[in-house]
Amino acid sequence: MKRKVIIQFLLSMSTLAILILIVNYTALYFLAGGPAFENGRTAAFAERFTHDFGQRIALQDGRPYVIPEGLEELDHQRAWIQILDETGTEAFAYHKPPHALTHYSPSEIAFFYKYAVKDFTVFISRVENNGYHWSYMIGFPAETVAKYFLYISPKNVQTFFPNGLYILIGVTLGGTLIIGYLFARRLSRPVRTVIDAIRELADGRYELRLAPKGIYKDVYRSLLHLSSTLSSLKQHRDRVDRMREEWIAGLSHDLKTPLSSIKGYGEVLAETNYDLSPDERTGYAATIVRNAAYMEGLLDDLRLTSQLKHNLLPMDKRESDVVRLLQETVILLLNSPEGEERTISFDARPQTIPLSFDAKLLQRAFLNLLFNALVHNPAGTQVQVAVSGSESGIRVVIADNGVGISKEDMAKLFDRYYRGTNTAASHQGSGLGLAIARQIIEAHDGKVEVESRLGHGTTIIVHFPQT
Numbered sequence: 237m238k239r240k241v242i243i244q245f246l247l248s249m250s251t252l253a254i255l256i257l258i259v260n261y262t263a264l265y266f267l268a269g270g271p272a273f274e275n276g277r278t279a280a281f282a283e284r285f286t287h288d289f290g291q292r293i294a295l296q297d298g299r300p301y302v303i304p305e306g307l308e309e310l311d312h313q314r315a316w317i318q319i320l321d322e323t324g325t326e327a328f329a330y331h332k333p334p335h336a337l338t339h340y341s342p343s344e345i346a347f348f349y350k351y352a353v354k355d356f357t358v359f360i361s362r363v364e365n366n367g368y369h370w371s372y373m374i375g376f377p378a379e380t381v382a383k384y385f386l387y388i389s390p391k392n393v394q395t396f397f398p399n400g401l402y403i404l405i406g407v408t409l410g411g412t413l414i415i416g417y418l419f420a421r422r423l424s425r426p427v428r429t430v431i432d433a434i435r436e437l438a439d440g441r442y443e444l445r446l447a448p449k450g451i452y453k454d455v456y457r458s459l460l461h462l463s464s465t466l467s468s469l470k471q472h473r474d475r476v477d478r479m480r481e482e483w484i485a486g487l488s489h490d491l492k493t494p495l496s497s498i499k500g501y502g503e504v505l506a507e508t509n510y511d512l513s514p515d516e517r518t519g520y521a522a523t524i525v526r527n528a529a530y531m532e533g534l535l536d537d538l539r540l541t542s543q544l545k546h547n548l549l550p551m552d553k554r555e556s557d558v559v560r561l562l563q564e565t566v567i568l569l570l571n572s573p574e575g576e577e578r579t580i581s582f583d584a585r586p587q588t589i590p591l592s593f594d595a596k597l598l599q600r601a602f603l604n605l606l607f608n609a610l611v612h613n614p615a616g617t618q619v620q621v622a623v624s625g626s627e628s629g630i631r632v633v634i635a636d637n638g639v640g641i642s643k644e645d646m647a648k649l650f651d652r653y654y655r656g657t658n659t660a661a662s663h664q665g666s667g668l669g670l671a672i673a674r675q676i677i678e679a680h681d682g683k684v685e686v687e688s689r690l691g692h693g694t695t696i697i698v699h700f701p702q703t
Contacts, residue, residue: 253412257405282381283359285313286374290363293319293372300328300363300370314380316356319372320345327370336375348373350385357383426452433459442467479651491534494527537668544675551594551679558591558598558630558700559584562623565602574610580619589625591700593680601676604669605634605696613638617693625702632698641688649686650674 292306300319302310307330310317316331324340335354337344348358356375363370430452433444437459444463448456501520504510512520543549566582569575609619617638624631641649650670674684681701688694 250409250412250416253409257408282357282376282383286359286361289317289372289374290361293363293365293370295365300365300372302328302330310374314377316375317372319370322369322371324371333375345371345373352378352382355379357381359383426450426455430455430459433463437463437466440470442470475648476651479648491531494530497527498524537672541668541672541675544672544679547679549597549679551597553592553594553680555590555592556595558589558593558632559587559623561593561595561599562602562621562632565599565606566621568599569603569606569610574607577615578610578617578619580606580621583620583622585622585624589623589630591630591680597676598680601673602632602634604673605698608670609634609636609638609694609696627702629702630700632700633695634698635693635695637693640690640692641686641694642690646686646688650684 289306289309292303292309293300294303295301302317302319310330316333316336317329318326318332318336319328320340321327324342324345326338329336333354333356340348345360347353349360352358353375355378357378358373358375360371360373363372429446433446436442436444442463444460446456446460448454448460501524504512505517505520540549562584563582566580570578570580606619606621610617613636617636619634619636622633622635650673677684677698677700683699685697685699686694687697
């Protein structure tokens, strides 16, 4: 990749060098010999203009003069003219500047032709009429056309071409390639760094060492941000995989126990050699049903959390009283075996708070939250449920004065498959209860917050926006 970048850059630099040579040659041609003044009617060059101007000179009574067409051309070019006889004496003048002489010696004529005098560039030519020769000088403004002399040796020119031209082109291209190569290496180094960084990310190595500086600093920052994001995702994925493995191990144990019971009692019921009383058969069958129901509940939890995660669970939302739903949930829990000898206080302000919700699912969410407050705390723990409604929304608070939750457990509390470290050994659960509760609440556009300190209890706050 680095070699391709350098080659492409060198080709671009070579093309640019050739274009520069062409442009320079063209510019030199037009600057040195191209049209020097606007709308020239007779010729494109000042020297040719002067040479051809002899056609605009005529004789009258043996004296030279410029025909009207020639005078217009001189006006148009802002030029002046002097016509001299064979002795160098002025015979005719038009727009002659104040510094111009009326008689010129041969050396003065040569000087005027070679050098610009008083902001005018002078060109000289001659015209013949009836065997008599007249010389004339035409002066052009120096800002319009300038004249410079280049002294060369024809022999050296013949020696220089064509080999010298090839050497000049070769030196130009060679210098361009060398400079371009050095610059391309410097330019391609950060590109190579970016490519190597992308390869490291593709290979799963997210610890990049890049210093955001230079013209690629924004690219480096983006790569570092991407590296940090991928690293966080990897850590989260590893943590979820680890919890899933732990959960599968726990779930296997939870399923193995009731399965062993079902299998054992089923074998006893199926064995004809056992003389069982009707009460024994009924007890064994009840145990099988109870264990089968427990296993069914675990599978239902798995199915429910998967449906909630992928938004596949149809919801039957209807506007109803959320206070009444919470009251029924508290009563349902107190009447269950887990709620025996437990106290849950309830407070609602106002007494009726309307909300659009799926009654079955939302009751399941609150039941999981309340159940969590009971099974993770010792007997005698006080649980308080408070619901309030205002313009900002509906707020449900479930607070207990139990053992609290550690910071480590707080970070994983609502993760799927996670079981708290203070879960009672006798408690069997799927590890999905709180995850399901949060998913149901979020499906109702709500959010869940937890505040807890070890030894000071836990407070769960559920907030729904006002409908």
